[in-house]
Amino acid sequence: MTPTTSERILELREIVRNAPEATSEAARRVMVANRRRDSRPELELRRAVHRCGLRFRVDLAIHVPDRRPIRPDIVFTRRRVAVFVDGCFWHGCVAHGTQPRSNSTYWAAKIEVNQARDRDQAAALERQGWAVLRVWEHEPTPAAVSRIAEAVSQAATWSGGRASAGINAAATA
Numbered sequence: 640m641t642p643t644t645s646e647r648i649l650e651l652r653e654i655v656r657n658a659p660e661a662t663s664e665a666a667r668r669v670m671v672a673n674r675r676r677d678s679r680p681e682l683e684l685r686r687a688v689h690r691c692g693l694r695f696r697v698d699l700a701i702h703v704p705d706r707r708p709i710r711p712d713i714v715f716t717r718r719r720v721a722v723f724v725d726g727c728f729w730h731g732c733v734a735h736g737t738q739p740r741s742n743s744t745y746w747a748a749k750i751e752v753n754q755a756r757d758r759d760q761a762a763a764l765e766r767q768g769w770a771v772l773r774v775w776e777h778e779p780t781p782a783a784v785s786r787i788a789e790a791v792s793q794a795a796t797w798s799g800g801r802a803s804a805g806i807n808a809a810a811t812a
């Protein structure tokens with residue numbers, strides 16, 4: 640996908656801002672429904688990650704220069720690994736990210752803005768030495784857990800001096 644330019648983003652934000660009243664109400668309902676749906680896989684993933692001995696922070700605000708704090712869904716502070724759990728709807732999953740048929744311009748803009756923000760936040764974190772991992776809502780939990788465990792153990796290796804650090808040693812991350 641071509642990166643969204645800043646002019647394009649401004650244009651999209653304008654579309655989102657100028658949503659007509661009816662759209663706003665319909666939009667609100669879609670948002671509430673999808674927010675509820677999004678939270679389940681995230682909770683399940685957190686529990687599974689916790690069960691394999693990894694300790695993390697939830698909803699921690701990471702401060703990066705010149706922008707608002709970023710709040711990944713799962714944060715391994717010492718290892719500097721940030722995990723985002725992306726809902727298929729909000730983040731425009733190609734397989735399940737079906738957009739509402741009515742007000743399609745509004746929804747396309749809204750989701751494109753989200754995707755641009757995702758990329759932008761990841762880049763800002765990476766510049767600060769964070770490893771960023773994205774997990775789709777539809778991804779099977781065991782697969783997501785093993786990707787996370789892998790990223791955390793690799794981060795431990797890079798941080799130097801903790802050669803013995805593995806999954807279990809991450810208990811206080």
Ligand SMILES: [Zn+2]
Pocket residue numbers: 727732733734735736775776777
């Ligand atoms: Zn999906």
